[in-house]
Amino acid sequence: MxxxxxxxxxxxxxxxxxxxxxxxxxxxxxxxxxxxxxxxxxxxxxxxxxxxxxxxxxxxxxxxxxxxxxxxxxxxxxxxxxxxxxxxxxxxxxxxxxxxxxxxxxxxxxxxxxxxxxxxxxxxxxxxxxxxxxxxxxxxxxxxxxxxxxxxxxxxxxxxxxxxxxxxxxxxxxxxTTLFPETDPEERRKQRTLVYTGRLTSEKGAKVLFKAVPKLAENNIRVSFFGGWESQIATARARLQKRGLEKWVDFIEFRPSAEFHRALQRTGSIGVALLQDNFYNRYLTCPVKALDYLSHALPIIGSDLPSVHEVAGEAGAYLAPDDTAGLVQTATALLDDPENYRRATERSRDRARQLQxxxxxxxxxxxxxxxxxxxxx
Incomplete structure (x- = not known):
């Protein structure tokens, strides 16, 4: 064949x-x-x-x-x-x-x-x-x-x-998924950084994450966006500067796959996949961002939707798609507990093995x- x-x-x-x-x-x-x-x-x-x-x-x-x-x-x-x-x-x-x-x-x-x-x-x-x-x-x-x-x-x-x-x-x-070399979970946790990959659109959860930045900053948590085009990033940076929050957010434009994964291997503590609730996101999409996070054994905070559950499995903590307070609370609790965080990375690695x-x-x-x-x- x-x-x-x-x-x-x-x-x-x-x-x-x-x-x-x-x-x-x-x-x-x-x-x-x-x-x-x-x-x-x-x-x-x-x-x-x-x-x-x-x-x-x-x-x-x-x-x-x-x-x-x-x-x-x-x-x-x-x-x-x-x-x-x-x-x-x-x-x-x-x-x-x-x-x-x-x-x-x-x-x-x-x-x-x-x-x-x-x-x-x-x-x-x-x-x-x-x-x-x-x-x-x-x-x-x-x-x-x-x-x-x-x-x-x-x-x-x-x-x-x-x-x-x-x-x-x-x-x-x-x-x-691709199983990338394991990194020290404690070093990951200490970065206190949420990661978002893919297009900077409200439908995929970027707006919810931007809205949560002030409260995340109060808890000493940064955000890194991997994806988006130069014009989108410039607009987002300008809005963050007006609010005095630019130092809490990093942007990396779309990169070739190999370069993107090398950067993701060094950056981030938790992956965010707060897809908004619509028919497509609920039943039709396979969220690639969740697969990216699993490939690097990152714990996931995702929407309580069937499509996200199917990919993340037990590696995910699930919230309503617009729950910014829940996002801040869940991320803070996970990053403040070294043992709980380590177990979450193990669940992510186990799920990645299943989906290779x-x-x-x-x-x-x-x-x-x-x-x-x-x-x-």
Whole structure:
């Protein structure tokens, strides 16, 4: 069985989407499966091996083959169709050697995936990162692109091999963790620093954390934000300066995965994942920030939502999403108690072991194998 993982975004694209595809493909290859990752080319002329080590923090694996395709350029737009068509032809070639399991979360590729399945020994799997077939849960305007993606999912998901879900509401195979070297819990605790990773948006809990800064400062607790763009950080800094709180908050812009994790290994005592309560955050998202915290054995203070529980498990302390007083109280109690803090880091490390990328890759391989066997029978 050959695995092919497809993502239309560019190699070395900032943020979690491409990093998750790389981690999944690398984990499958590390288990000995021939694995091909198809994505858009980036504008940087570095080698794949250099990028794996320096940007993603991963060692090259002989069974991992990365294909970076240039997009078609029309005026100022770069079309992903070129990536899909070239991946389609490459998968055709692979299918002449062995059965191929193709995984993608790009709905636009579903028609080609259904065509591959019909013509060749190819099984297609869709990794669902959202829920587009129905829009009853959306509180904002339903965009034309959402309706288009919903039509693609309704029409073509029945024509492929299966769906890989991230949350229990969808059938549960969360994204993974990387076990980074252990650090001294006491040194971590003494930093008295809450960490937030990802986009600086209210929906993901940034607003709640900003609101808690004055009370956190009274308890000698700092905050470090990993993520956000320069303009967002400048606005946030200006607001903190007006309140005389700028010395209690640090900002680090989006960084390559390897650089980000090196910084997180040195910084922070507790990870914060106070996602706001809506349908998407409750049932559809797999909070990557919680996976980041687990990877570094950080205790987690998170929203009392199913999606956060599913990832953090016993490593989390859970609050109402807007409970700033509870956030301050929980963080202070944990940081003021060395033994309790040490036990919390152990729970986080135990949960990270359960969610390692290799474990997820093994579950995907088992699921794909079972689907192939069922279809053969």
């Amino acid at each position: 050959i695995f092919a993982w497809l993502n239309k975004r560019a190699w070395k694209h900032p943020g979690p989407i491409v990093n998750m595809a790389v981690q999944n493909a690398h984990a499958l290859a590390s288990l000995g499966h021939e694995t091909h990752l198809f994505l858009s080319a980036s504008d940087v002329g570095s080698t794949v091996e250099e990028d794996l080590r320096d940007f993603y923090g991963l060692d090259p694996v002989k069974t991992l083959h990365i294909h970076r395709f240039e997009r078609w350029k029309i005026v100022r737009s770069k079309l992903a169709l070129a990536v899909f068509l070239r991946a389609y032809r490459a998968i055709q070639q692979l299918a002449r050697r062995d059965e191929v399991a193709v995984v993608t979360h790009d709905a636009t590729f579903l028609p080609l995936l259904a065509l591959l399945k019909r013509r060749l020994p190819v099984k297609g799997f869709y990794e669902a990162h959202d829920f587009y077939p129905a829009h009853f849960w959306r509180t904002d305007r339903v965009k034309v692109s959402y309706r288009r993606q919903g039509w693609l999912e309704r029409k073509f998901l029945p024509k492929i091999g299966g769906v890989i879900c991230l949350t229990r509401a969808q059938q549960d195979l969360p994204l993974g 990328w290799r474990n997820r890759a093994a579950q995907i391989a088992e699921f794909v194998g079972a689907r192939v066997a069922a279809n053969s029978a």
